[in-house]
Amino acid sequence: MGFQTFSSPYDWSRIDRYRRIASAVPGGVADLSVGSPVDTVPDSVQDALARSADGKDAHGYPATIGSPVLRQALKDWFRSERGVDLDSCGASLLPTVGSKEAVSLMASLLHLGEGDVVVQPAVSYPTYAIGTQLSGARVVTVDDPADVESWVSIPGVRAIWVNSPSNPTGAVLDAEDLAAIVRAARSIGAVVLSDECYALLTWTPGGPAGEPAPCILDPEVCQGSADGLICLYSLSKQSNMAGYRSAFMAGDPNLLGPMTTYRKQIGMIISGPVQAAMVAALADRQEVRIQRDRYFRRLSILVDALRSFGYQATMPQGGLYLWVRSRGGDCWEDMETLASLGILPSPGEFYGDSSHLRLSTTVSDAVMDQVADRLGS
Structure with a gap:
């Protein structure tokens, strides 16, 4: 029968515009969109x-x-x-x-x-x-x-x-x-x-x-x-x-x-x-524990920074993402706002809810500190 056709809003090219906006900010883009690890392989x-x-x-x-x-x-x-x-x-x-x-x-x-x-x-x-x-x-x-x-x-x-x-x-x-x-x-x-x-x-x-x-x-x-x-x-x-x-x-x-x-x-x-x-x-298992600690620190920093910016952010039960309701009720409006600060999240529409954003902590400690500074300024 072969593969059938599929349809999905999950298309990373849809955020290219916001990536360009964020990249133009001094210091470059802080990319919290894709959950691609950046830390050293053990x-x-x-x-x-x-x-x-x-x-x-x-x-x-x-x-x-x-x-x-x-x-x-x-x-x-x-x-x-x-x-x-x-x-x-x-x-x-x-x-x-x-x-x-x-x-x-x-x-x-x-x-x-x-x-x-x-x-x-x-x-x-x-x-x-x-x-x-x-x-x-x-x-x-x-x-x-x-x-x-x-x-x-x-x-x-x-x-x-x-x-x-x-x-x-x-x-x-x-x-x-x-x-x-x-x-x-x-x-x-x-x-x-x-x-x-x-x-x-x-x-x-x-x-x-x-x-x-x-x-x-x-x-x-x-x-x-x-x-x-x-x-x-x-x-x-x-x-x-x-x-x-x-x-x-x-x-x-x-x-x-x-x-x-x-x-x-x-x-x-x-x-x-x-x-x-x-x-x-x-x-x-020791390296896994070290990596767990990294993600917890970054999540904690991100939760505090988003709260200071007006989001109702809380620590998740698990995983390495924050799922937050957009401030304006539409993820694309918030994508624009955050991109103007040099921050690139994922639109919640990709995951089934356009009223939310997903932010990944698969970035370096330096980038997460940069995100916190931008949200707090």
Whole structure:
């Protein structure tokens, strides 16, 4: 059937005008639009990449399912960082070339199409909807997937996207909410797709939270079974490896097994050196803690600066973005105002709500200090 057409307001060329305005301000643009990490890749990751540059999985073909060392590292990480024993819940693993390709191809790899429905939050990462449209299935948005009554009786629901912590809002679903989603989805034979890419970036008013966001494969959530569940995770933010395209899925082997077969045939394989780098990143928990502290400091500075400028900004529950209501009621008016100060956010329309702005903290400390100065002047 091939890819179907899609439509989306998610087009970065739409903010080019505001980028030009911001770039003309003395000192240049402070770009808080795209969430692209700027901090150093951990030394442990760089060393592992270099050591494996001429390894067996570099000059030869690596395994689509990941090397035995990577698969064990992923199991160890789930156990230590997420409180999940993949073997006990019967989950399998599949590395992906970044999380975006997994998200965008998900509905197609699940064989969804005309007549099928994929539920997602109304305010969310745009690629969920784009991926559903590419498959030919229909997108249905709800305010909160945890309100299962809003979608469980809709005819044709085959999958439900959840994202906790959310991009862009930072909202975190608790274990009880996730368990309710799982029960409802299983009652209608639908798959739960849980994007948990920011799970280790959770916040309290005083600093990083002690616990990550709950996992869809947590035994309290999944009742000891991965049936009908897929968890997605990325190393892009926790270890600054966006350019490494290093991510993975864990969940129902009856779903991931066929996906693995397709990926073998079309060559969607993480390179051997990057797999070795992933092993190092998963083990280097100290560097993850350092990065968490960086994001918390930047979020705190940005919250205070936006408040001083008249925004009702609060620390998110998780993630690395601030989601704030525009002062004038329309994101594009605020885009103009902030661009005149040399600050470039993302318009909330990209994420489903044109009354808000999203501001990323994936900038250096110096740039965040510059943002604070501009908003306070």
